Amino acid sequence: MRRRAAGSADRFSVAPEVTVSRDGDDVTFFQARTGRYWRGNETAARVVELLGQGRTVGEVVDDLAAAYGVDRDVVHQDAVGVVRSLVTARVLAPTAGTR
Numbered sequence: 065m066r067r068r069a070a071g072s073a074d075r076f077s078v079a080p081e082v083t084v085s086r087d088g089d090d091v092t093f094f095q096a097r098t099g100r101y102w103r104g105n106e107t108a109a110r111v112v113e114l115l116g117q118g119r120t121v122g123e124v125v126d127d128l129a130a131a132y133g134v135d136r137d138v139v140h141q142d143a144v145g146v147v148r149s150l151v152t153a154r155v156l157a158p159t160a161g162t163r
Contacts, residue, residue, distance in 0.1 A: 070121050070148060073120050076150075076159060081095055089105070093155045095154070112156070121144065
């Protein structure tokens with residue numbers, strides 16, 4: 065089954081079986097059931113943090129672009145890439161009401 069791209073109005077949360085740990089600016093996601101883990105940089109950590117606050121992908125992009133003074137299109141590409149990777153790894157899951 066092909067997964068669709070993360071849209072600006074979509075919301076995601078960390079999957080219930082995944083533990084999130086921060087180490088300075090970095091983040092580690094651990095899935096105990098499989099024993100797999102993923103590491104992310106400061107951007108990945110911030111994207112997941114903001115999504116965890118209930119923000120949409122578009123709102124996350126706006127927040128990051130304003131915070132870092134970076135072009136919104138560049139931030140959008142990076143944020144959607146992070147979300148896609150983490151959804152594929154089953155670290156993030158769409159929240160209820162997301163298409």
